[in-house]
Amino acid sequence: MGSGKVISGSEPFDFQGKHVTVAGLGVSGVPAAKALHARGAAVTVVNDGDDARARAQAEELRALGVTVRLGDGATLPEGTGLIVTAPGWQPGKPLFLAAREAGVPVWGDVELAWRLRGPGAAPWLAVTGTNGKTTTVQMLAAILKAAGLRTAAVGNIGVSLLDAVLGEETYDVLAVELSSYQLHWAPSLRADSAAVLNLAPDHLDWHGSMEAYAADKGRIYQGNRVACVYNAADRLTEDLVREADVEEGCRAVGFTLGTPAPSQLGVVDGILVDRAFVEDRHKNAQELAEVSDVNPPAPHNIANALAAAALARAFGVPATAVRDGLRAFRPDAHRITHVADIDGVAYVDDSKATNTHAAEASLAAYEPIVWIAGGLAKGATFDELVAKSAKRLRAAVLIGADRALIRDALARHAPEVPVVDLERTDTGAMLQAVTEAKRLAQPGDTVLLAPACASMDMFTNYNQRGDAFAEAVRELGA
Incomplete structure (x- = not known):
């Protein structure tokens, strides 16, 4: 890791009379504007859009005395001393270029929440990665609750960090999901412990390069106090730990699907074990849970469970709470969700697999597979995914605008795999796709919706x- 120097948290910030521009309305912008206004700031909200929802939010804020400019998110308001931005706004937008020229700092909603924490605020256990963030944070929250701690899963998961920090409810610790966008705009964040689950090309149009994307992910390790948790199978995550400046005594803790080395968590004979947070970790290991306690026990989900367990153990949680929390956890819909068994064939919905990295993890969990894939590729290529997964495929059914990219990759790397290419891109195509998959599948197979693409071309x-996949499966099984 880094130099071992102690890095302090953020300095107090006096908002009284400060001219603050909030960039963007929506989930983060409205709470930010209200919080800043309540602390005496002169707040101007700028927003690119001017639709009915934006106008309703604008009226709510104007009633409080906040200035709102709709349809003009490019111009820096005169006198601005600070910008607080919604996480999705790209760094290259004219507003931020003007801010840079004027020497105006830019914070995200995460940075604002970090700055507004009160004395004795709950520490943050933070998670990022290309895939698995939400599941891992929910697992972590379940484990912390099983240990009797007051906690919540917050951040990019959909629960505002500002609401968690400023609300009346008090917490012992927060399980925080952070996206690369949020981390980009959070310069002073200092988590108690943090994990980067994995890194694969994603959102490169926003970050500009893989290097910039990785660097923003790596910000989550800066100033960690107890542990930097990394994926032993993903060298990039370990490299980020090596580059991080952390507090004296902070440890690098890996997780692996194999037998763990000292200072790692891993799997031995179907048991999740800890060789990091035990006495004499060179000789001893602590049993945490069985693989069967993880729902579902797919390889990448076991990795998520190990990362969550590492963060919880770093916070002092006992082994029994890891087991009880994992048993209590229920994944969100569309994340490797078993829909039904029909004529000996399993139908599994992993619509959340919106990129190749997520789809690869999903495909690795089953065999043989009739794969339903396609949608908006977002600039992705599919050769590596298909080459790695070819031996698992019984057949493929392709849908969506960019299905030809997957079809061509299948032709190159899995020419023996039958492919059904559905030209229609209306929402009804899903029923046809599932019908074709049922025709191709044999007893013991899995029909897997793991699109490797975004959905907005059709849904x-x-x-x-x-939901369309699940409805089609139910219709076929009726």
Whole structure:
């Protein structure tokens, strides 16, 4: 890791009379504007859009005395001394270029929440990664609750960090999901412990390069106090730990699906074990849970469980709470969700697999597979995914705008795999896709929706896509 120097947290910030521009309305912008206004700041909200929802939010804020400019998110308001931005706003936007020219700092909602924590505030256990963040944070929260701690899963998971920090409820510790966008705008964040689950190309249009994307993910380790948790199978995550400046005594703790080395958590004979937070870790290991306690026990989900366990153990949670928390955890919909068994064939919905890295993990969990894939590729290529997964495929059914990219990769790397290419891109195509998959599947197979693509060409979001798959399966099984 880094130099071992002690890095302090953020300095107090006086908002009274400060001219603050909030960039973007929505989930983060409205709470940020209200919090800043309540602390005496002169707040101006700028927003690119001017739709009905934005106008309703604007009226709510104007009633409080907040200035709102709709349809103009590019111009820096005169006198601005600080910008607080919604996480999705790209660094190259004219507003931020003007801020840089004027020497105006830019914070995200996470940075604002960090700055607004009161004395004795709950420490943060933070999680990022290309895939698995939400599941890991929910597992972590379940483990912490099983230990009797007051906690909540917050951040990029959909629960505002500002609400958690400023609300009336008090916590012992927070399980915090952070996206690369949020970390980019959080310069003074200092988590108690943090994990980077994995790194694969994603959101490169926003970050500009893989190096910049990885660097923003790595910000989560800066100033960690107890443990930097990394994936022993992903060298990039370990490299980020090596580069991080942390507090004296902070440890690097790995997780692996194999037998753990000292200072790692891993798996031995179907048991999740800890060789990091035990006495004499060179000789001893602590049993935490059985693989069967993880729901579902797919390889990448076991990795999620180990990362969650490492963060919880870093916070002093007993082994029994890890087991009880994992047993109590129930994954969200559309994350390797078993929908039904029909004529000896399992139907599994992993609509959340919106990129190749997530789809690869999903495909690694089953064999043989009739794979339903396709959608918006977002600039992705599929050769590596198909080459790694070819031996598991019984057949493939392709849907969506960029299905040809997957079809061509299958032709190159799995020419023996039958492919059904559905030209229609209406939402009804899912029923046809499932019908074709049922025709191709044999008893013992898994029909797996793991699209490796975004959904917006055919559906509102991945939730609607998963719902359409489940509905089609139920219709076929009726």
